[in-house]
Amino acid sequence: GNSVTQMEGPVTLSEEAFLTINCTYTATGYPSLFWYVQYPGEGLQLLLKATKADDKGSNKGFEATYRKETTSFHLEKGSVQVSDSAVYFCALNPTGNQFYFGTGTSLTVIP
Amino acid sequence: NAGVTQTPKFQVLKTGQSMTLQCAQDMNHEYMSWYRQDPGMGLRLIHYSVGAGITDQGEVPNGYNVSRSTTEDFPLRLLSAAPSQTSVYFCASSYSQTGGGAFFGQGTRLTVV
Numbered sequence: 618g619n620s621v622t623q624m625e626g627p628v629t630l631s632e633e634a635f636l637t638i639n640c641t642y643t644a645t646g647y648p649s650l651f652w653y654v655q656y657p658g659e660g661l662q663l664l665l666k667a668t669k670a671d672d673k674g675s676n677k678g679f680e681a682t683y684r685k686e687t688t689s690f691h692l693e694k695g696s697v698q699v700s701d702s703a704v705y706f707c708a709l710n711p712t713g714n715q716f717y718f719g720t721g722t723s724l725t726v727i728p
Numbered sequence: 729n730a731g732v733t734q735t736p737k738f739q740v741l742k743t744g745q746s747m748t749l750q751c752a753q754d755m756n757h758e759y760m761s762w763y764r765q766d767p768g769m770g771l772r773l774i775h776y777s778v779g780a781g782i783t784d785q786g787e788v789p790n791g792y793n794v795s796r797s798t799t800e801d802f803p804l805r806l807l808s809a810a811p812s813q814t815s816v817y818f819c820a821s822s823y824s825q826t827g828g829g830a831f832f833g834q835g836t837r838l839t840v841v
Binding site for chain 2: 623649651653659660661662663666706708710714715716718719720721
């Protein structure tokens with residue numbers, strides 16, 4: 618079946634620290650992978666995506682590489698800012714209408 | 729560029745009441761879905777639709793009904809509200825092909841007392 622396992626939070630970092638949020642998946646076929654971000658009181662926003670193995674998605678300084686051999690899609694950022702404080706969701710998309718989400722990782726960045 | 733619009737943003741219901749959560753998208757997406765978000769459980773799929781006139785159940789469909797009479801609209805009906813339905817509800821729409829990503833509304837925070 619399809620599922621996503623995401624690093625549990627909450628995560629608290631100081632400004633300019635390095636961020637890694639782990640995500641591994643189980644899937645049939647060749648899914649697309651996504652990271653979504655949710656700011657307080659808002660809906661989920663697409664942060665980045667990768668549609669095939671070895672693709673690297675990137676946006677706003679965040680990166681994630683689709684690793685088929687380790688079934689992973691870890692989110693990284695070299696230097697976090699206070700404005701990055703949010704909840705991050707890893708998601709799997711095996712078919713057009715099916716998305717499977719991780720449980721979310723809450724990130725708080727302190728000045 | 730409205731994207732996905734959900735109404736209302738907040739709602740309080742009494743146990744046993746019914747209501748409809750509205751969702752509209754202006755991107756001509758074929759696929760639309762309803763999720764509920766509960767602490768520690770991520771997003772769980774309630775119902776989805778692959779086009780006008782076609783709907784199907786997701787992971788947690790009990791207590792909810794949907795219909796899709798147009799491409800744009802996908803309302804979610806709570807038939808007889810229960811405290812277990814207290815949650816944040818998100819509507820999403822997506823392309824028919826994988827890789828395009830899902831677009832989410834702002835959410836409806838529902839409390840059932």
